[in-house]
């Protein structure tokens with residue numbers, strides 16, 4: 001099979017500099033959804049007809065198996081398909097998809113291909129309000145032609161079965177049909193829809209198939225429609241997660257922009273966003289208002305509310321947050337506790353170590369059973385280069401300590417609160433850098449001076 005994706009339209013109603021088909025739905029461009037669906041059908045050829053903002057589209061989607069056909073100027077859907085024709089295998093049928101119709105299911109398209117046989121098949125739906133669409137004109141049940149809204153008579157406009165635009169065509173016949181298209185219509189365009197009447201004239205059967213859900217054929221022309229389809233997509237994703245056994249506090253308040261793999265008994269509270277590839281182990285719970293991007297969480301870990309986690313690998317039975325930030329390169333072993341207002345970056349933290357309050361741990365290797373006190377900061381950046389800090393097993397870092405990297409804290413060492421560590425701290429000893437505390441008993445508080453009045 002050949003797949004042609006029509007994507008040359010301008011998308012003026014998006015009011016955006018970004019080409020319409022690059023606007024993201026669930027974190028991926030609209031066109032990427034259509035390409036993924038096309039690929040799942042395992043076609044011989046995928047050809048994308050591009051035009052407006054085309055080079056940006058090509059660059060964004062550059063993949064070796066895609067063929068690109070430029071349409072300039074854009075003279076209608078029939079003219080668009082004609083640009084793809086030289087790239088198609090004439091021995092197999094051609095499926096036409098739209099780059100701005102992202103949610104059609106592969107099964108619906110397989111049904112459509114089966115319906116086509118050696119002839120044509122149109123994906124159609126009955127709409128309560130068919131306004132704006134091409135209408136399917138039948139006679140004694142069989143499809144005769146498609147008439148566009150702008151060209152339709154009042155009687156034709158009353159028809160409620162519409163052309164979704166998605167169709168399967170016999171490729172060998174397309175050359176003659178497309179060459180025969182005329183643009184004598186209300187929009188002065190070469191309508192792909194006119195090939196239906198041409199096929200009927202050539203005595204080819206025209207079949208129809210219907211999607212299981214109407215949203216499968218919805219297109220995006222405006223930001224409002226984009227938001228509507230985003231909700232449809234998220235509702236489907238939430239339903240699939242619950243089907244697998246995931247507990248969602250509210251299926252209307254989760255957003256998955258990528259892939260979310262969950263083991264058994266995962267629970268997700270409201271307003272969480274999952275981006276990229278996220279993997280949650282058995283029994284993991286994610287509190288309200290968390291954002292996880294490219295994160296792996298092992299079994300039994302609890303993420304408390306308001307955490308922002310990115311490119312982190314979190315071990316089993318950890319406790320993260322509330323209000324924790326894990327940045328790229330964070331690796332936590334099991335039973336690590338990262339508490340509120342703690343930021344970790346490019347650091348490995350071994351089992352059972354804790355940083356429970358207000359700390360920055362960057363470019364650091366932390367051993368097991370380490371306690372990092374409140375207000376501890378690794379000074380990993382000298383303004384030019386980043387340096388590493390090493391904290392060995394069992395060390396105790398007193399509150400409000402600065403570790404000026406590169407520096408090493410030995411096994412079992414204790415740093416007194418307020419220490420500014422600029423040299424290595426030996427194992428099993430107390431290291432403290434602190435001005436001696438003094439009390440000045442003769443000191444008097446200043447008294448407010450009276451202003452002289454004139």
Ligand code: UD1
Pocket residue numbers: 006007008009010049071073074075076077078079080098099100132133134135146148162163164165190191192193219
């Ligand atoms: C088209 C159909 C109409 C159908 C409707 C469904 C025709 C003549 N009409 O109408 O029957 O009900 O879709 O949404 O086909 N495109 C190009 N090049 C062009 C024109 C369009 O690539 O010169 C692409 C667009 O990017 C879009 C698709 O074709 O992906 C449909 O174009 P659009 O302008 O939305 O078609 P409609 O006039 O709405």
Ligand code: CA
Pocket residue numbers: 219221
């Ligand atoms: Ca349209």
